Amino acid sequence: MRKALLAICAAASLLAAASAAPAADEQWLQYKITGDQPQNQQEDRWYKELRLSETAPADVAMPRFDGDMQLFTRWETPFVKDGFLWVALDGSKEKGAVDCAYIDTNCDGSLADEAPIKVSDEGCGCIGPVKIVFSTDDGPMTYHLLLVHQSQRQGALEDGVSQTVHALYAFSGCYYEGDVTVGGKKYKCDIYDYNANGTFNDTSMDPEDADRIKLATDQLQRFYIPGKYLQAGGAFFHAEPARDGASISFSPVDSKSVPMGKVRVASTVKEIGIAGEMGLIYLDTSKGAAEAPAGEYVIHHWLSDRRDKSGVEWKITGRLFPRTAIFEVVAGEEAELDVGEPVTAELTTGKMSGQYWINSRLLGKMGETIKQALVNGGVVPIPTLTIANKAGTFTRDFKLEYG
Ligand SMILES: [Ca+2]
Numbered sequence: 001m002r003k004a005l006l007a008i009c010a011a012a013s014l015l016a017a018a019s020a021a022p023a024a025d026e027q028w029l030q031y032k033i034t035g036d037q038p039q040n041q042q043e044d045r046w047y048k049e050l051r052l053s054e055t056a057p058a059d060v061a062m063p064r065f066d067g068d069m070q071l072f073t074r075w076e077t078p079f080v081k082d083g084f085l086w087v088a089l090d091g092s093k094e095k096g097a098v099d100c101a102y103i104d105t106n107c108d109g110s111l112a113d114e115a116p117i118k119v120s121d122e123g124c125g126c127i128g129p130v131k132i133v134f135s136t137d138d139g140p141m142t143y144h145l146l147l148v149h150q151s152q153r154q155g156a157l158e159d160g161v162s163q164t165v166h167a168l169y170a171f172s173g174c175y176y177e178g179d180v181t182v183g184g185k186k187y188k189c190d191i192y193d194y195n196a197n198g199t200f201n202d203t204s205m206d207p208e209d210a211d212r213i214k215l216a217t218d219q220l221q222r223f224y225i226p227g228k229y230l231q232a233g234g235a236f237f238h239a240e241p242a243r244d245g246a247s248i249s250f251s252p253v254d255s256k257s258v259p260m261g262k263v264r265v266a267s268t269v270k271e272i273g274i275a276g277e278m279g280l281i282y283l284d285t286s287k288g289a290a291e292a293p294a295g296e297y298v299i300h301h302w303l304s305d306r307r308d309k310s311g312v313e314w315k316i317t318g319r320l321f322p323r324t325a326i327f328e329v330v331a332g333e334e335a336e337l338d339v340g341e342p343v344t345a346e347l348t349t350g351k352m353s354g355q356y357w358i359n360s361r362l363l364g365k366m367g368e369t370i371k372q373a374l375v376n377g378g379v380v381p382i383p384t385l386t387i388a389n390k391a392g393t394f395t396r397d398f399k400l401e402y403g
């Protein structure tokens with residue numbers, strides 16, 4: 001048995017073309033705009049934090065700002081020559097609030113010609129989805145970008161000193177969807193610019209920096225990463241989304257040509273997802289071990305489900321592994337991964353603006369985030385927090401809130 005190698009991957013090698021088989025036909029998809037509320041940590045949208053600066057770029061024409069506080073950043077996309085578009089936020093220093101944003105939506109390097117985009121009143125700090133028109137070799141191409149602004153006043157009231165810390169996150173505000181045929185079977189297919197850089201075909205050893213393909217039937221929906229292999233209906237395909245997301249092709253891969261190794265996990269782990277430039281591969285590990293194409297991977301997720309003493313069936317999922325969780329599947333060998341239970345409850349406390357906060361979360365063995373759910377639906381009971389003093393004269397229960 002071969003122990004998994006868990007180490008920082010110094011260099012990710014580029015993969016050769018997946019298959020000698022002729023490329024399958026392109027299947028065309030339709031452009032859709034998402035809602036204005038991003039869902040963090042979902043498999044269809046991830047975000048990029050954009051670094052904000054108070055210093056205006058010297059050579060960029062600016063609009064007339066109404067507020068007394070401006071913040072500037074670049075949204076990176078390979079669809080423009082410079083590799084990024086300028087973004088400016090305009091607001092009030094005293095309130096620590098941002099009222100509107102300017103984005104170089106026509107990609108001409110100037111913000112002076114842009115209309116202000118109001119920050120949503122819904123309290124989410126959402127800006128957009130904002131229409132951006134790239135100029136490509138095939139003509140103008142539309143993309144929608146969603147920005148989310150968050151600010152937090154930091155520093156204790158007692159000190160009399162506080163400052164507002166601003167953060168800006170970029171989400172894709174659009175996706176493509178349509179009906180596709182893969183190996184003779186029909187699926188609903190969506191393609192997501194998961195890493196929010198304007199393109200829909202990114203592959204990476206880092207699952208947070210790769211895009212997503214969703215294939216769904218009435219029974220099952222699964223997300224994949226564009227890579228060497230995509231499993232559907234018990235067979236391997238090489239999926240190639242177009243860079244602009246408008247189409248996708250699925251070429252069959254001869255399974256005899258795929259070198260296979262094995263992955264073994266604890267018997268309580270029902271499924272494990274492993275990801276990288278091979279794609280996102282789902283392994284049924286209910287028997288302890290499963291076959292996987294040879295290659296380098298990072299652990300993407302694991303899931304376990306069991307019944308508690310009162311007969312309620314629980315499901316727990318481990319996700320968002322540290323980037324060091326890299327291992328190799330060698331052809332003809334077995335890699336053993338130490339994932340699964342037990343999970344650890346962590347309680348953190350802090351003080352902000354004169355108020356105490358208490359946060360509770362569950363972590364897996366490698367620091368991954370643990371989510372709990374009930375298999376038959378329903379809401380997982382909210383944890384109760386009891387605060388008591390040493391003398392025993394004060395005891396009070398609080399309900400922690402999700403979010
Ligand atoms: Ca412009």
Ligand SMILES: [Ca+2]
Nearest residue numbers: 193199200202
């Ligand atoms: Ca992308």
